[in-house]
Amino acid sequence: MPVWRKGPIKMNSNQSVPYLDLLAQMKPLRKEIDSAIAKTLDNCSFCLGPDVAQFEKDFARFCEAEHCVGLNTGTSALHIAMLLLGVGPGDEVVTTPFTFVATSWAISYVGAKPVFVDIDDATFNLNPSLVERAITPRTKAVLPVHLYGHPCDLEPLLAICRKHNLPLIEDAAQAHAAKYRGKTIGTFGAMSCFSFYPGKNLGAYGEGGALVTNSAAHAARARALRDHGSTQRYYHDEVGFNYRLEGIQGAVLGVKLKHLAKWTSERRRVAHRYHELLAGTPLQLPREADFAESAWHLYAVRHPRRDDLKKHLEANGIGCGLHYPLPVHLQKAYAQLGHKAGDFPVAEKAARECLSLPIYPELADEQIQRVATVIKQFFNK
Ligand SMILES: Cc1ncc(COP(=O)(O)O)c(C=O)c1O
Numbered sequence: 327m328p329v330w331r332k333g334p335i336k337m338n339s340n341q342s343v344p345y346l347d348l349l350a351q352m353k354p355l356r357k358e359i360d361s362a363i364a365k366t367l368d369n370c371s372f373c374l375g376p377d378v379a380q381f382e383k384d385f386a387r388f389c390e391a392e393h394c395v396g397l398n399t400g401t402s403a404l405h406i407a408m409l410l411l412g413v414g415p416g417d418e419v420v421t422t423p424f425t426f427v428a429t430s431w432a433i434s435y436v437g438a439k440p441v442f443v444d445i446d447d448a449t450f451n452l453n454p455s456l457v458e459r460a461i462t463p464r465t466k467a468v469l470p471v472h473l474y475g476h477p478c479d480l481e482p483l484l485a486i487c488r489k490h491n492l493p494l495i496e497d498a499a500q501a502h503a504a505k506y507r508g509k510t511i512g513t514f515g516a517m518s519c520f521s522f523y524p525g526k527n528l529g530a531y532g533e534g535g536a537l538v539t540n541s542a543a544h545a546a547r548a549r550a551l552r553d554h555g556s557t558q559r560y561y562h563d564e565v566g567f568n569y570r571l572e573g574i575q576g577a578v579l580g581v582k583l584k585h586l587a588k589w590t591s592e593r594r595r596v597a598h599r600y601h602e603l604l605a606g607t608p609l610q611l612p613r614e615a616d617f618a619e620s621a622w623h624l625y626a627v628r629h630p631r632r633d634d635l636k637k638h639l640e641a642n643g644i645g646c647g648l649h650y651p652l653p654v655h656l657q658k659a660y661a662q663l664g665h666k667a668g669d670f671p672v673a674e675k676a677a678r679e680c681l682s683l684p685i686y687p688e689l690a691d692e693q694i695q696r697v698a699t700v701i702k703q704f705f706n707k
Pocket residue numbers: 399400401402425426428429471497499500520521522523534535
């Protein structure tokens with residue numbers, strides 16, 4: 327059961343820093359949110375409806391894309407992306423083992439096989455230099471993830487996709503507003519998939535997701551697939567799903583989207599402050615590649631004694647998280663693929679060493695300083 331004020335609350339609550347604090351974000355927006363929700367209730371537009379339609383327009387514009395299709399989750403967006411590309415049983419999709427498992431679920435949902443490729447040690451994202459050798463005649467798509475909000479290196483990946491005539495899909499679930507070479511991510515590939523899970527940089531007050539694309543044909547079919555495969559009520563052209571975005575979530579997202587650019591710069595402030603305060607500690611700090619403007623969904627530091635550091639932070643009232651402790655290829659759910667420890671050593675090492683520190687737009691400088699002080703105490707012990 328998710329808790330939206332995550333992390334231990336210490337006796338001396340001035341000293342505690344929650345890992346995530348959605349209440350702090352909600353408070354100043356509360357009136358705006360309340361009246362947006364009240365409008366949806368007055369309209370009785372609970373499933374899709376005008377608020378979702380307006381949000382779709384606004385989010386498409388934000389991503390500099392032609393179309394946005396609102397969906398119930400990011401996982402559904404990835405599933406629909408697979409269907410739109412005709413990926414099916416016997417096909418392969420090249421992706422990263424270092425991600426939230428939903429990335430590869432979508433591949434499995436359509437009966438295809440996730441083919442994992444190790445990550446780049448500096449960015450935690452799919453390593454473009456390893457992708458080409460994973461391509462076979464069965465490969466149908468390449469599905470990189472902009473993990474932690476840091477864009478993956480799209481140019482070399484797109485060059486490989488062009489050479490092999492493969493579509494690229496961006497898993498942008500963690501990367502709203504991130505930029506690759508100065509351009510907002512979301513339209514580099516054939517389509518991109520966003521999550522609006524509450525803890526995301528743009529989070530609903532419930533579940534939410536979207537598929538963003540410049541293709542009118544893909545958008546139209548995605549709209550039908552999310553609504554039981556129909557464009558006309560009670561006429562079903564293909565087997566579809568109930569993947570509709572709720573009206574109330576459309577209203578909430580519409581309000582929150584107006585703040586996303588400001589929140590992203592606040593996240594950048596927090597990241598830069600951590601860089602300053604933690605420089606010189608034994609931690610390996612996350613850095614933006616020269617092509618990237620990260621959305622700083624997460625700030626993941628690395629250290630071989632990660633588990634001890636986590637205990638120390640928690641004992642001192644600092645919330646922190648593991649993203650992700652077990653790479654996808656070693657999950658029980660994928661045992662049938664026959665992978666073993668050592669197959670993707672860079673991802674496996676990252677899984678052992680990464681620790682996510684609190685990062686959100688509302689994090690005050692004193693809180694950042696507190697996190698840094700407690701980390702320094704750990705290393706000075
Ligand atoms: C990288 C990545 N892909 C996909 C998803 C799935 O999104 P959702 O939780 O909205 O289904 C998530 C969400 O946690 C994610 O982080």
